[in-house]
Amino acid sequence: MTLTELKYIVAVAQKKHFGQAAQACFVSQPTLSIAIKKLEEELDIKLFERSSKNEIRITDIGQQVIEQAQKVLRETQVINEISQQGKDPLSGTFRLGAIYTIGPYLLPNLIPRINESAPNLTLIIEEDFTANLSTKLKQGELDAIIISYPYDEAGIETAPLYEEPFVVALHSRHEWLQKEQISVNELVGQDLMLLGAGHCFRDQVIQACPQCMESNNELTRTLEGSSLETIRHMVAAGTGITVLPCTSMMHSQQNHDLISIKSFANPQPSRTVALAWRKHYPRKEAIQQIIDNIQQCQLPGTQSIR
Amino acid sequence: MTLTELKYIVAVAQKKHFGQAAQACFVSQPTLSIAIKKLEEELDIKLFERSSKNEIRITDIGQQVIEQAQKVLRETQVINEISQQGKDPLSGTFRLGAIYTIGPYLLPNLIPRINESAPNLTLIIEEDFTANLSTKLKQGELDAIIISYPYDEAGIETAPLYEEPFVVALHSRHEWLQKEQISVNELVGQDLMLLGAGHCFRDQVIQACPQCMESNNELTRTLEGSSLETIRHMVAAGTGITVLPCTSMMHSQQNHDLISIKSFANPQPSRTVALAWRKHYPRKEAIQQIIDNIQQCQLPGTQSIR
DNA sequence: TTTATTCAATAGATAAAACCGATTGATAAA
DNA sequence: TTTATCAATCGGTTTTATCTATTGAATAAA
Known part of the structure; x- marks a missing residue:
């Protein structure tokens, strides 16, 4: 059973005519006929009562199958809608972690910026130690974390922030x-x-x-x-x-x-604050958006890193 | 988008491993990989976060798509169930018409026989003139009609009963x-x-x-x-x-x-009672069942026709 | 009756895809 | 560094989908 076959039988049910249904599906009449025959053989039931001249008739069981097929096709369409809606990498939920010694000072400044520049992005914030954040990042519970160098974990990419x-x-x-x-x-x-x-x-x-x-x-x-x-x-x-x-x-x-x-006094001790995310994390644009926004924060006393 | 692709992504979501998912789908790993790649390109979203070594991660949007895909597959399965259940031609609804001068005398005898020999068959009875029954038969509102010869309509087959x-x-x-x-x-x-x-x-x-x-x-x-x-x-x-x-x-x-x-006195005038149905009506077994049952009625004074 | 017309099924051929085994490339662990 | 793992890629084969053209069945018209 294929979605194409389901489309075909729904078309025939609507048009009550193989040729017109084929046209509506942008295929030739034999293509549609064969596909329907194949489906009928697979299900081992007759969906349509063919009579040359007069219009096609749908069998009782065919009517049930076609109604269910329409349901399947509708649900399939939902997949397209979900992907369409979720295609914007700057939408959906972004789980951001930060260590205790950065979060309280950076996030109050950062969050409003993100809400403005990516209004469809819902931020979820979590503060913890580096080790816990790191675990959660690797397990996919967090999408990115704000930590400080040195930070080197397998499969994790980082970008220095300031x-x-x-x-x-x-x-x-x-x-x-x-x-x-x-x-x-x-x-x-x-x-x-x-x-x-x-x-x-x-x-x-x-x-x-x-x-x-x-x-x-x-x-x-x-x-x-x-x-x-x-x-x-x-x-x-x-x-x-x-x-x-x-x-x-x-x-x-x-x-x-x-x-x-x-x-x-010089040499001033300091630390490099960085963002870390999984190397294969797919929403790179979201990552870049976070990086840009953090760098725009320009917290007093810090030096930007470009 | 194909149902196969949906099966593949659901399998990967379950196994969190391309190779094992491929095995579960009885295809090679490249086949599954390519199919998923194709679907991801069609939807223009990443469903999975691949990281060699560690296990596969499902993206947020991927999770939604996979849940919807499971729904589609479940609904698809219903089509199989419908056809399985409806495969018995002696199940479902059978709409039987009869002319006024036969129905009241034959049907009280016939209906119990059918209920016994085909318990899954729900009979719906309708009495009318031959002309009206004929129209309804051709339009598919009736599955078969009991009339008397002469009866000759295009696209309609008949069998003499008695x-x-x-x-x-x-x-x-x-x-x-x-x-x-x-x-x-x-x-x-x-x-x-x-x-x-x-x-x-x-x-x-x-x-x-x-x-x-x-x-x-x-x-x-x-x-x-x-x-x-x-x-x-x-x-x-x-x-x-x-x-x-x-x-x-x-x-x-x-x-x-x-x-x-x-x-x-001889020659006795008489009429031939017959069953009529559309030539392409698919449930021939149901037709035969009706014929057999009517002939078993053996109404007094009538002569069976074999 | 014959002829014309309509429509789905079939035949034959081609293009598209699905699929496989083998290999590559990337990654992480030893 | 080497080894092991895993998904991606490559090249080639089989299967499937699809086309045009034709056939066959059945009705409607002549």
Whole structure:
């Protein structure tokens, strides 16, 4: 049984004439006759009562088959409609993940841009650690994730978005208040508060200043499972100092008197924020749209990468 | 788009593996790959996200298409079920027509036989004049009709069922009461009551005794639109005599004292009752079943025709 | 009756497709 | 690097779909 055959029998049922039905199907009369004969043999029933001269008559069983055939053809048409509607890669649902240390600062800026530039695209946002995002990306639960380099996973492509310098946050009564810039090595011996394991930002800070871990293991351990916001409140409380990605400060209303921000002396430690997606993900246009929109965000303190 | 292609994508969606899906469809992997590629090109969307190694992923739009494809395939399967169920020619509906002068006497005997020998066959009965039955038969509103010869219509086949002699019905105080048999010519001059125009039986009686019309035009005209039953009541009332097909008397409980039945002297006038159907009607078995059942009826006074 | 006409079925030939086995290319794991 | 896996591609064959032309059946007209 083929869809063509079903089209033919429906046409014959409508025209009640093999020749006219063939014409309506843009085939020759023998083509249609043979196709219908083939279907009748396959189903082992007579669909039509042929009588030369007078019009074709549909058998009882043929009537049932033809009605069902019309149903099949209608349902088939729905497939075309679905694909037509879904053809726009900038439509449908896009599941975007972001790590905890980027999402809260980038997404409020990004989401309105995407809603404007791709109004048919429904965004679903998810924040998590890099490792979890990565798993979900590979499993297809997420379409793309915003992470930071280094990031190298099999079957995953990435594009750098912007370079984000690190800054030091300290209490406004801290001894470094008058300093213009902080050198990385100066962090050693300070009460440096870091995020818990799992946050890539923690690793990046440690990589920038490996010795800083020597003194403050205990303090950092108490912050396991914490967030940048919590740590910032602790800075304001005078518990210690911390290193933050610059975007976490710029947009914050809580950038109040109790906290002072210092940039690092060259070479400034920084991280590269990037977008990652499955290599074979089919909606490349959607990916590019996300990339473009993120780069248009131009968060203060960051440097675009083109 | 073809049903085969739809089968293929459903198989891939289930197996998440081109090779295994191909095996499940009993085709080679290249065959399946090419078919899916062709469908994706026709719909202009990607249904699957191929990644060598890991398993195949279904795109969002692909998921919708595949679900719809499954629906199409299910509906297609219904066509097979319909034909399977309807393959029995002794199932479904059979519309049987009969002329007024046969139906009431044959059908009460016939219908139980058919219900027993073809329990899946639903009979629909219709009584009318030969001309109307003939039209409905040709238009396909009836599947077969019971009429009497002569009957010759283009595209219609017939089979004789039985020979039905005519009899004379007269009041029990009629002068012919002592007669054994009546000769056709004796009818001339009698108050002979006939059915109205349209009833073929009327024509057959007239044909058997052309002269009998000379005397009783007026009486017969008043019976226009009447029935055999009415005429028989008039016989009982003593209004006149009539000629009846023998089956109309044999099974009647009203064959009471007031009416006496006389058979004709040889050559007995009679009519041949026959079944008629469209030459191309496909359920020949159903036709044969009807014929067989009618012949098994063996109505008293009739002679079977084999 | 014969002839003409209509319409679906059939015949013969060709173009299109479906399909297979073998191979390639890409990818990831050892 | 090598090996293994898997889908895509290649080249060739068979099957199917389709065409034109004709036949055959049946009716309608002459």
